[in-house]
Amino acid sequence: xxxxxxxxxxxxxxxxxxxxxxxxxxxxxxxxxxxxxxxxxxxxxxxxxxxxxxxxxxxxxxxxxxxxxxxxxxxxxxxxxxxxxxxxxxxxxxxxxxxxxxxxxxxxxxxxxxxxxxxxxxxxxxxxxxxxxxxxxxxxxxxxxxxxxxxxxxxxxxxxxxxxxxxxxxxxxxxxxxxxxxxxxxxxxxxxxxxxxxxxxxxxxxxxxxxxxxxxxxxxxxxxxxxxxxxxxxxxxxxxxxxxxxxxxxxxxxxxxxxxxxxxxxxxxxxxxxxxxxxxxxxxxxxxxxxxxxxxxxxxxxxxxxxxxxxxxxxxxxxxxxxxxxxxxxxxxxxxxxxxxxxxxxxxxxxxxxxxxxxxxxxxxxxxxxxxxxxxxxxxxxxxxxxxxxxxxxxxxxxxxxxxxxxxxxxxxxxxxxxxxxxxxxxxxxxxxxxxxxxxxxxxxxxxxxxxxxxxxxxxxxxxxxxxxxxxxxxxxxxxxxxxxxxxxxxxxxxxxxxxxxxxxxxxxxxxxxxxxxxxxx
Numbered sequence: 001x002x003x004x005x006x007x008x009x010x011x012x013x014x015x016x017x018x019x020x021x022x023x024x025x026x027x028x029x030x031x032x033x034x035x036x037x038x039x040x041x042x043x044x045x046x047x048x049x050x051x052x053x054x055x056x057x058x059x060x061x062x063x064x065x066x067x068x069x070x071x072x073x074x075x076x077x078x079x080x081x082x083x084x085x086x087x088x089x090x091x092x093x094x095x096x097x098x099x100x101x102x103x104x105x106x107x108x109x110x111x112x113x114x115x116x117x118x119x120x121x122x123x124x125x126x127x128x129x130x131x132x133x134x135x136x137x138x139x140x141x142x143x144x145x146x147x148x149x150x151x152x153x154x155x156x157x158x159x160x161x162x163x164x165x166x167x168x169x170x171x172x173x174x175x176x177x178x179x180x181x182x183x184x185x186x187x188x189x190x191x192x193x194x195x196x197x198x199x200x201x202x203x204x205x206x207x208x209x210x211x212x213x214x215x216x217x218x219x220x221x222x223x224x225x226x227x228x229x230x231x232x233x234x235x236x237x238x239x240x241x242x243x244x245x246x247x248x249x250x251x252x253x254x255x256x257x258x259x260x261x262x263x264x265x266x267x268x269x270x271x272x273x274x275x276x277x278x279x280x281x282x283x284x285x286x287x288x289x290x291x292x293x294x295x296x297x298x299x300x301x302x303x304x305x306x307x308x309x310x311x312x313x314x315x316x317x318x319x320x321x322x323x324x325x326x327x328x329x330x331x332x333x334x335x336x337x338x339x340x341x342x343x344x345x346x347x348x349x350x351x352x353x354x355x356x357x358x359x360x361x362x363x364x365x366x367x368x369x370x371x372x373x374x375x376x377x378x379x380x381x382x383x384x385x386x387x388x389x390x391x392x393x394x395x396x397x398x399x400x401x402x403x404x405x406x407x408x409x410x411x412x413x414x415x416x417x418x419x420x421x422x423x424x425x426x427x428x429x430x431x432x433x434x435x436x437x438x439x440x441x442x443x444x445x446x447x448x449x450x451x452x453x454x455x456x457x458x459x460x461x462x463x464x465x466x467x468x469x470x471x472x473x474x475x476x477x478x479x480x481x482x483x484x485x486x487x488x489x490x491x492x493x494x495x496x497x498x499x500x501x502x503x504x505x506x507x508x509x510x511x512x513x514x515x516x517x518x519x520x521x522x
Contacts, residue, residue, distance in 0.1 A: 009180040016169075021188050023164035027083065028151045028192070031090035035151075036144055039095050043102020043140075044128070053103060060096040068093070068157045073276055076161065081244070081270065081285045086155070086163035093154050094147035101143025105136025141200060148196035156189055161280070162244065162270030171271075172247040174425045241521050243269035244277045244286035248426055249497070254314055254451040256290070259499075262312045265518035274396060281502065288517065291500040294344050294398060294493055296352030304506040305498040309513040314447035314466045316496040318342075318398075320406060320488040321449075321479070322441040323434060327486040332383040333441070336413045338489050339374055340405060347398060347493040354397045361397065365404035375412045388417035392430055392439040395423040398495060402443035427452050435483060444487075445495060449475040454482070 010017065046053040063071075071092065075085030109132045117127045133140075159167030169185030172178070249255040250271060260266050267288065272280060280286045282301045291298065293305060320337045327333065342350075353364045369375045389410065393403035403422055411418045421439060424430040427448055433439040450456070450464075450471055456478075464470045476487040499514055506512070509520050 006180050006183060010184060013169075013184060017184055017188060020164060020166045020168055020185070021192070024152070024155055024166045024189065024192060027086055027090060027155045027158055027163060027165055028148065028196070031087045031155075032094055032144070032148055032151055034087070034091045035094035035098055035147060038091075039098030039143075039147075040102050040140065042095075043099045044106065044133075046099075047103050047106040047132075048128070057100055057103070060099050063092045064096045068154050069160065069273070072157060072161050073279065076276060076279050076283055076285065080283065081162045081272070081276075081280050083158075083163045085161060086158035086165075090151045090154055090158070094151050097143040097146040097150070098140070099143075101146075102136070102140050105139030106132045108139070109135050141203065145197050145200045148200060149193045152189055152193040152196060156185070159271060160273035161276055162272055168247075168271055171273075172251060174429070241267045241287045241517070243267050243288040243290075244272045244280050245269055245290045246274045246277060247271055248452075249290045252452050254312075254447065254497070259312055259514075262310055263514055263518040265521050267521050281500065284502070287501060287505060289500050291498050292396075292398070292495050293498045294347040294351060294495045296348055296350070296355040296397070298348065298500065299352055300356040302503045303500045304503050304511070305500050306506075306511060306517055307513040308496075308498070309515050311466065312514070313497045314450060315468050315471055315494055316445040316447035317468060317472065317494050318402065318443055318445055318491045319472075320441055320491075321434075321444040322486050322488060323437070323439075324480060324484045324486045326389060326440045327488075329387070330383075330385050330389070330414075330416065332385070332414065333389075333410060334488050336383065336409050337406060339372075340409070341492050342368075344493050344495075347495065350401050351397050354401065361400035362404045362408075365401050365408055369405060369408055374409060383414040385414055385416050388419060389440040390419045390421055390438070392420075392424060392433060392442040393422040394427065394430060394442075395425055399443050402491070406441060406443070431483065434485060443491075446471045446475050446490075447496060449479060449487075454478050 042056060046056050066074075068089070071089045072085065075089055079085040079088060106128075113135070114127050114131060117131050122130070155165050156167035156170055158165045159171055166185040166189045169181050170189075173181030173183075173185065243256075245256055250257075250269075256269070269288075270286070272286075277286070277289050278291070278295075278297045278301065281289045281303070282297075291303070291305070297303070298305065322333065350364050350368060353359045354361055366375070391403050391407045391410070393399040400422055403420065407418050407420055410416055421433070424433065427444075430439065430442055431453060434442070446468075450461075454475060456474075460474075464474055472487070472490065479485040479487060499517065501511060501517075509516075511517055511520065
């Protein structure tokens with residue numbers, strides 16, 4: 001990575017970086033102010049009512065243990081997507097250090113001091129607000145500083161539910177293996193955390209009365225400014241439909257921008273994590289998503305796939321991809337995996353069992369192979385080879401299932417040791433792992449290889465015409481030449497992109513094709 005190229009990237013993306021930084025500040029400050037108000041009140045209450053202290057602190061402790069992404073997912077059915085659920089989740093995460101430090105600071109005040117106050121005739125409220133709270137202030141501020149740093153970090157995940165922030169750059173960079181993009185989000189987020197910690201540290205050194213006045217005015221001013229700007233950000237001219245798409249679909253060549261150009265339309269959209277995207281569509285928070293034609297959630301959520309009537313999306317036939325060195329060393333792997341045949345409807349059913357019926361990919365893969373009688377292999381049919389291979393997958397259901405099928409087959413039909421490294425965050429990341437000998441084999445799709453890995457010019461794409469055999473032959477040849485990756489036989493399923501809407505939404509607007517959507521959105 002060249003430092004000069006990074007600064008050039010920052011220069012070109014400066015306005016976007018500033019916009020995301022503002023969104024990040026907004027999410028962090030508003031959630032922190034709410035947490036400070038309610039957290040300090042809660043800490044004061046349990047310091048006065050000791051019998052509630054253990055229960056309250058246990059509750060905020062439990063909240064802190066919930067994984068961030070899971071908490072954001074829980075927010076969607078309750079509060080939808082966008083800034084409100086993100087602020088709510090951040091507020092909940094900030095509670096623990098503020099509540100605990102407020103309680104600890106107040107209860108640890110020297111009893112001799114409070115007794116002296118009572119001896120001077122002070123009431124309990126006067127002792128609390130004029131003695132205990134001022135003495136506990138350094139401890140309370142330490143909790144607020146901790147909460148602010150936590151919120152800056154967790155706020156990056158808010159991008160996954162369409163709330164914006166510096167997480168947009170970070171997750172796009174991870175999906176596209178773009179280090180400049182990751183740093184463009186990570187560096188400002190780190191600087192914000194340091195700035196919050198330093199500023200609050202300086203405030204904690206002020207005298208109590210001055211600090212109280214400054215804090216009150218700063219809180220009021222910040223809330224007023226952010227509320228005004230947020231209100232002004234609403235676009236009254238937004239399109240009628242709202243889309244929710246993952247970052248890879250937004251950025252890739254055969255993704256959103258090309259789709260808009262092909263069908264000559266645009267709709268407003270927000271960037272979302274794939275799993276949350278389906279949930280948001282099911283909860284009526286978005287109207288259109290970019291799904292996959294074999295996804296099991298199509299059946300469960302009652303979704304309609306809009307016909308790609310202008311043949312924009314390329315074929316996405318699945319096949320095992322293996323490092324050529326491993327293929328040369330263990331040629332029998334091709335024979336073993338060549339037994340796997342899965343059509344679109346079967347793959348949809350397998351995905352359904354994981355996504356909706358909540359079975360594990362390993363359980364589903366094992367039952368599929370048992371049903372096909374591919375695990376009951378006699379010893380004479382076992383291929384002999386010494387060594388270990390590593391099977392990988394991307395981070396979505398179908399790839400998990402296919403990777404487990406590969407693993408089980410090789411493990412049962414050969415003497416090789418098989419390790420699994422599942423859940424890579426994007427195509428470019430998994431390709432880097434293959435190039436660095438960290439993985440040996442994984443499931444890939446012809447359309448992904450053509451348009452994301454190989455990225456040929458328009459002349460080549462036009463000559464292929466998105467024909468199944470032509471695309472497969474091209475990606476097989478070029479993957480071997482450029483990356484030393486060997487494509488084995490296709491599995492059979494075609495998991496191409498598809499725009500999806502709810503069935504009732506399709507009926508309401510009479511949508512059957514993408515062209516229908518384009519026409520209705522104008």
